[in-house]
Amino acid sequence: ADDDPSEPPGTVTSAPPPEVDANSPGLKLAQGATLAPAKVLDIKSVVEDLGGEERREDTNQNVTFALQAEVLFPKDSSKLNPEARSRIQAIADEIKGQNPTTVRVFGFTDNLGSYAHGLTLSKKRAEAVHAQLAGALGSDVTFEVRGYSEDYPIADNTSEEGRRKNRRVEVSFPRGASASERS
Numbered sequence: 714a715d716d717d718p719s720e721p722p723g724t725v726t727s728a729p730p731p732e733v734d735a736n737s738p739g740l741k742l743a744q745g746a747t748l749a750p751a752k753v754l755d756i757k758s759v760v761e762d763l764g765g766e767e768r769r770e771d772t773n774q775n776v777t778f779a780l781q782a783e784v785l786f787p788k789d790s791s792k793l794n795p796e797a798r799s800r801i802q803a804i805a806d807e808i809k810g811q812n813p814t815t816v817r818v819f820g821f822t823d824n825l826g827s828y829a830h831g832l833t834l835s836k837k838r839a840e841a842v843h844a845q846l847a848g849a850l851g852s853d854v855t856f857e858v859r860g861y862s863e864d865y866p867i868a869d870n871t872s873e874e875g876r877r878k879n880r881r882v883e884v885s886f887p888r889g890a891s892a893s894e895r896s
Contacts, residue, residue: 836858
């Protein structure tokens, strides 16, 4: 696993906007009209199951899966439970379909307990998911594995529901070329 710090999932900047020549003869504008500056929009799709146990986020560049810690691990543990293996295998199958060279596995906790304990637990949980993915994906993939403790919450830590969402492991990877782009 790679130990260099990196940005957490979802913080990758988008591509620069395309160049547009406002004086191009193909662009005919009404009197006095001007073109707005070109801008590349990131399309983002987020799908979360009804219980909030699993979330999938798709952008132009990345696919991110977030699994609640309760689905993967017993309380305050980094030992995967038996049901976790099938969920991780489903993510491994998705990764194989995209064929990335790098996969990020990041662990997060809520704000209960000490920051240091959360850092250790989040890192161990990320490493447990990494071990399962590495076994399923083989050596062609480089992994970035991090534990972020309570940093980068996705929900409010003042309620149990919010803390449950923050206790998670995220697996993210670059989106592969679509079938039309490959042919």
